[in-house]
Amino acid sequence: MSVNNNNNTNKPVVYLTRIEMFDSAHRLNSELLDRQTNCETFGKCNTIHGHHYRVELTVKGTVDPITGFLMNTYDINQIMDETILKPFDHKFIDRDIPYFKDSNISSTVENIVVYIWKAVSERLPTNVSLHSMKLYSTEKNVVTYFG
Numbered sequence: 001m002s003v004n005n006n007n008n009t010n011k012p013v014v015y016l017t018r019i020e021m022f023d024s025a026h027r028l029n030s031e032l033l034d035r036q037t038n039c040e041t042f043g044k045c046n047t048i049h050g051h052h053y054r055v056e057l058t059v060k061g062t063v064d065p066i067t068g069f070l071m072n073t074y075d076i077n078q079i080m081d082e083t084i085l086k087p088f089d090h091k092f093i094d095r096d097i098p099y100f101k102d103s104n105i106s107s108t109v110e111n112i113v114v115y116i117w118k119a120v121s122e123r124l125p126t127n128v129s130l131h132s133m134k135l136y137s138t139e140k141n142v143v144t145y146f147g
Helices: 035-046 075-087 109-121
Strands: 002-004 013-026 051-061 128-136 143-145
Touching: 013 075, 051 075, 051 109, 075 109, 109 128, 109 143
Parallel strands: none
Antiparallel strands: 002 013, 013 051, 051 128, 128 143
16 A cells, blocks of 8 residues: 555545456457458467456545545455456356457457456445556566556
């Protein structure tokens, strides 16, 4: 947790990061491309494969003067469980997540992080906002989203 003293208010703005991991499978493919172009564009990722994803979710806001919390970590854990772990862990994203199944949206790490951002932000308390989210698809590949 880091502290940023905002000059516009006497209340410090703090950032809380929670990290979770999940395993999912997907296939990079676009219904808007023909088979050959999909193979050329996505290479070996055009076949079904899996990742051990790591998500770092950072929220920001002011500390509650009564509890001393920005947000109870139990609550952020519950939100991440409902929006990330239950829907994604040990699932085939292209088949099990309606957003990807029912659309022409490819299950790239970029599209997955945007989807998760929207789901999480709808469940946060009004005094807390999402600051950033990082989604690692491998140890070397990470997408950061700021909304």
